[in-house]
């Protein structure tokens with residue numbers, strides 16, 4: 001009987017540890033609004049193009065609870081500083097309160113070195129075009145060997161066309177339109193396309209059977225990438 005109990009305890013321990021491992025082995029990405037996403041692997045908490053000014057340029061608003069739920073030691077990364085992507089006031093106060101780091105095109109060299117501090121993380125930056133913005137970057141994040149492309153606001157598909165083997169690419173629909181016009185097949189480059197920065201007046205649809213495109217029209221939606 002005692003041996004049987006020991007075995008049971010042992011089995012229970014195994015299942016607990018594999019459960020913990022299972023939970024850690026994924027990157028989870030929450031869509032907050034516009035190009036604002038929250039990515040975590042359970043250890044590091046990365047916010048991209050968030051916080052922005054809620055409702056700026058008639059794009060998505062978000063609840064103030066999004067600001068309250070930002071984790072300790074956050075890493076903030078911005079593609080550019082238009083107010084529908086970035087709020088200097090909000091990000092500085094969050095970074096101060098929570099001991100965070102802020103990266104943007106203005107300290108790109110520091111951003112490229114951020115991988116030295118984060119686990120199994122590296123980032124490449126590509127200067128990309130965006131109207132009325134002198135400094136706009138798109139990013140390729142490699143995290144736990146998963147390649148995640150963050151397009152930001154750019155409408156030029158050449159940069160992404162020069163890459164390959166992307167697991168998830170986050171892009172506005174106008175990048176997809178530009179790629180189609182130029183005969184670039186993004187599906188050869190990216191396993192999954194997430195379309196973000198959908199405005200209230202945009203009516204974007206996709207084919208029902210097209211599982212390689214995810215429309216981020218619902219705030220709070222979560223994408224998981226197991227690794």
Ligand SMILES: [Zn+2]
Nearest residue numbers: 082084085153
């Ligand atoms: Zn924008």
